[in-house]
Structures are given as C-alpha cells and as structure tokens.
Amino acid sequence: MRNRQNDGDDLRGSPVARKFGEDIKQVRLARKLTQKQLGNGTGYSEGYVSRAEAGIRLPSERFAAGCDKVFGTGSLFAEQLRRLLQGDRVPEWFVPYTDLEARADRILDYSPAFPIGILQTPEYAEAVFRTGPLAARGEDISPPLAARVARRKLLDKEDAPLLWVVITESCLRTPVGPASVMRGQLEHLAEMADHPRVTIQVLPHRAGATPSTVPFTLLRAESKWSAYCEFPHDGRTYEGDQVVAECIDLYDLIRARALSPEESVPYIQEISEVYQ
Numbered sequence: 001m002r003n004r005q006n007d008g009d010d011l012r013g014s015p016v017a018r019k020f021g022e023d024i025k026q027v028r029l030a031r032k033l034t035q036k037q038l039g040n041g042t043g044y045s046e047g048y049v050s051r052a053e054a055g056i057r058l059p060s061e062r063f064a065a066g067c068d069k070v071f072g073t074g075s076l077f078a079e080q081l082r083r084l085l086q087g088d089r090v091p092e093w094f095v096p097y098t099d100l101e102a103r104a105d106r107i108l109d110y111s112p113a114f115p116i117g118i119l120q121t122p123e124y125a126e127a128v129f130r131t132g133p134l135a136a137r138g139e140d141i142s143p144p145l146a147a148r149v150a151r152r153k154l155l156d157k158e159d160a161p162l163l164w165v166v167i168t169e170s171c172l173r174t175p176v177g178p179a180s181v182m183r184g185q186l187e188h189l190a191e192m193a194d195h196p197r198v199t200i201q202v203l204p205h206r207a208g209a210t211p212s213t214v215p216f217t218l219l220r221a222e223s224k225w226s227a228y229c230e231f232p233h234d235g236r237t238y239e240g241d242q243v244v245a246e247c248i249d250l251y252d253l254i255r256a257r258a259l260s261p262e263e264s265v266p267y268i269q270e271i272s273e274v275y276q
Contacts, residue, residue, distance in 0.1 A: 015126055016146040018055030020080065025053040027071050042066030091144075096237040097217070097228045098147075101154065104161045106220035108251055112168045112213055114176070115185070117148045118155060119165065119192055124185040125149060127177030133232075155195060164199045166251075166258050168210060172202065172271045179275040186272035193265045201258035202267050211253050218247055 028038050035049040042049075042063050052059040059067075064081040068074060101107065101118075109116040114128055125148045129141040154160060167189075175182055193200045203210060217228045227238045227247040238244060259267055 015055075015122075016142050016149075017058040019142060020058060021053040021055040023080070024049075024059075024067055024077065027067075027073065028053075031071055033070070038067070038070060041070035091234070093234040093236070097219075097235060098151070100219045100221050100226055100228070100237065101151070101161075103221040104219040105159075106218075107161050107163045108218040109163070109165045109215075110212065110217070110251060110254055111165065111171055111215050112210055113171065113174070113215060115167055115171055115189060116163075116165055116217070118151045118163070119189060119198075120148065120152075121181070121185050121188050122149045123181045124176055124188075127181050131176070155192075155197060160197045162197050162199075164201075164255075166201045166203055166254050168203045169205045169271075172268060173274075183272055183275035186268055186275070190265050190268045190272070193261065193268075199261050200264055200268075201255060201261055202264040203254060203258040204267070207257045211257070212250055216247055216250075218244070218251060 028035070033041075034046075035053070036046040039046045039049045043066060044063055048059075048063070051057050052063065059081070061078065061081055064077040065075075067077045071077075107116075114120070115124075117125070120128070122145075126141070126145055129135060129145050129148075132141075134141050134144065155163065172186060172189075176185070189200060192198050215230050219226050219228065224239070225244045225248070227244045229236055229238070229247075238247075258264070
C-alpha cells in the first residue's frame with residue numbers, strides 16, 4: 001500500500017484539489033502568465049503546474065506560497081491551502097470522535113448504511129455528501145469531504161489501529177453515485193480486507209433482521225473504551241461503562257451473525273460484479 005506523505009496526497013484527484021487548481025488557473029490567466037512562467041516563478045516544473053491546475057494533486061504549501069508571491073495575492077492561496085489541510089473541516093459535535101479515532105489502537109465499527117469514513121473512496125465519499133443534508137441546504141461540502149478523505153491516512157501509519165468492521169449487505173447493494181463509483185468502493189473494500197490491520201465482515205440479508213439499525217463505533221484509546229453513535233442530525237460519544245458494555249455486547253451479537261472474514265471478501269467481490 002502506498003505511503004502518503006501528507007494530507008495533500010490523500011486529496012489527489014478530489015473535488016477539493018480540483019477546485020484549488022481551478023482557482024490557481026483563473027488567477028494565472030488573469031495575470032496573463034503561462035504555466036511555464038508560473039513554474040519558473042514558484043520553482044516548480046511546468047508539468048507540476050499543469051497537474052496542480054487539473055486537480056490531479058493538491059499542491060505543496062511552498063507552491064501555494066510561491067503562487068501568492070508571483071500573483072501578488074498576499075497569503076490568499078497559502079491560507080486557502082492551510083484551511084484545507086488543517087482548518088475546521090468537521091462539525092463541533094464530531095470533533096470528539098475524530099480525536100478518539102486518531103488516538104485509538106482498536107476500532108470496532110458497525111455500518112448498516114455506509115462503510116466507515118476511513119474506508120470510503122474519495123468518489124464514494126463525495127457521492128455520500130452530495131445526497132446529505134449539507135448539500136440539501138446548499139452548503140459547501142468541500143471542507144468535510146476533505147476531512148473524511150484525509151482520515152484515510154490513519155491506516156497508513158506504522159502504529160495503525162486494529163480496525164474491525166461489520167457492514168450490512170445493504171451497504172454493498174444500495175447505489176451511491178454512478179456504477180463506477182460503487183464498483184470502485186467495493187473493490188477498495190476487498191483490497192482493504194488484505195490490510196494486516198483490517199478485518200471486514202458482511203452481515204448478509206439472509207441473516208434476517210439486523211440487531212441494530214443505528215451505526216455505532218467502539219474505540220479503545222489509552223486502554224479505555226468509548227462508544228460513538230450517529231443520528232440524522234449529529235452524533236454523540238459515550239464513555240459510561242454501562243453504555244459501552246451494552247454496545248460491546250451488541251457488537252459481539254452482530255459479529256457472530258455475520259459471514260466470516262474469509263467468506264466476506266468473495267461476497268463483496270461477487271456483488272461488485274453487478275456494477276461492471
């Protein structure tokens with residue numbers, strides 16, 4: 001698996017990278033500069049400028065600062081990039097979860113609707129956001145999308161957490177975006193099942209009614225377990241022993257009814273063929 005060097009690598013080809021590249025191109029053309037001239041002014045090659053403007057990659061901070069210098073835009077692009085990489089990109093109620101996720105050494109997730117965020121491809125994540133409440137309210141989905149995509153690097157760390165995921169068959173069969181997006185997502189799940197720190201199980205339709213229709217995640221950080229449950233309008237993190245114990249018992253029940261990890265991968269691959 002490719003090691004990512006920074007959050008910008010996680011955003012390769014994403015809508016965020018494309019929008020940033022479009023902004024650079026718009027100002028460059030307004031200044032009547034060629035890509036080669038911008039490259040010379042920033043210390044990068046013409047090819048690098050071309051890839052940045054096309055959104056194939058999110059540029060480096062040095063390149064963004066160089067653009068500001070060449071364009072005379074103060075710190076406009078440097079600040080825009082900083083916000084994309086480090087700014088507030090998640091709602092306040094989700095911050096406790098992302099903090100736990102970043103520190104956890106064990107993550108147990110149950111997903112009845114969508115795979116957990118760190119297992120979503122950028123294209124699938126974008127399609128999820130485009131059908132969600134932010135898009136319905138006309139809000140910009142780029143910041144939270146960037147945050148979700150950036151979380152994928154968690155599994156590239158040397159001390160990556162052990163991730164155990166149970167997904168329902170509905171996660172695999174419910175169309176999200178065009179067929180190519182679904183195919184890419186299912187192929188990604190099958191690929192991630194080979195990750196030494198990831199275990200994926202599928203809860204098939206034939207298992208009957210699901211023990212829970214609400215997604216929840218159990219996380220262990222500093223030897224202490226917490227539970228996170230998500231609702232239509234927000235999510236909540238629980239640390240009380242009783243709630244956590246009940247979630248652990250429920251997770252064990254769900255896991256016991258699911259296909260084994262060895263059975264789950266070919267099951268995912270079989271369903272992916274529907275989207276060929």
